[in-house]
Amino acid sequence: MIKFRAPRNKRVLILTHHNADIDALSSAYVLGNFLKSFGNEVSIGTSESVARQCKKIVELACIDVEIDPDCNNYNYIAVVDTSSYEQLKTVKNLKKVNLLIDHHHGNEIEARVKIVDVDAKSTSTIVYEILKRRKYSFNEVERKLLAAGIVSDTAHLRFANSRVLRALAEILKDEIELRDVLALITVEEDISDRIACLKAARRMEMYRFGDLIVVFSRLGSHEAIASRALVKFGADIAIVMAKKENELRISSRAREKVVKRGVNLAEIFREVGKYIDGYGGGHDLAGSCNGKVKSYKEVRNFILSLLVKKLGKFKRVKV
C-alpha cells in the first residue's frame, strides 16, 4: 500500500466521476473529513451531476457537492473513484492531480500519488484501510457511508472478497446493522414507474420458445423501466411498446442466458427500427428503437419472426 503525505493548510478539492455514485461520494466525504483534520479547507466536486441513488447519503452526511468546479480555485486536487479524464470532462481547468485513489482497471489518470487497487472492489475500502492505518477515528456517519460505498459497489456484496468483507465487518463493528446500510442505498421507485410496471404486467402476452419465456406488452410511456421489471418478474426477454402521438418507441431487456442462444437485442432492434421507419440499437441485453406508428400486432409478429430465426418454434401461453 502506497502511503501519501497529507497536505496541510491547503484549499483542497476532491473530485469524483460524473453522475457521482454512492462509493464516489462516500469515499470523497470521508477522505475530506480526514484532510480537514490537517487544517485544510475541503470541497467535494463532480462533473455534471450526482446520481439519484445518493439522495439518502447526501442528506445523512449533509454533503455539499459542487457541480463542475473550477480547479483554479484550489491548490490541492484529489481524485477518487474515477478512472478516466472523460469522466471529469466538464470540470474546469483540471491539470495537475496531487492524489488519486481508485479501484478501476486501466486507470488512465496521472497523479503525483496514484493509489489504484482493483482488489479492493470499492474506493471506500481503500479509504477505510488507509485512514485506519493512520489511526483515524471514524464517526458513525462516516462508517455508514463507507459501508454503503462497499455494499453498493460490490452489488450487495456479490463481488466482495474476504478482504472487503473484513473491512466491512470492522466498519460496522457492533454498532451498525447491515440492513441499515442497505436501507441507505435503496431508492424507492417513483410511483408513476411502479404503476407503469404493474400495467405492463397486466397487459402482457407470453410466448415460449422451449424453455425461454418471451413477453410483450404496451404502455403509453415508461417502456424502458417496464421491460426491465418484466425480466425481473420472470421473463427471459421482455419487449414493451409505447405509442406517443406519431411515434412508436420500443424497449427490450433480456436475461444473460439468451446471449448463448444467439439472441442479441441490439441487432434485433436495429432490424425492428428499420421496419418501423426509424432507428434502433442498444446492447446485447437491452435493445430499443423508435420510429413511425404501426399496429402493435404487426410489430409483435415481426419481432417474433426475428426470434424464430434464432430460437426456433414458439407457442403462445395464455395469461
Ligand SMILES: [Mn+2]
Ligand atoms: Mn467505485
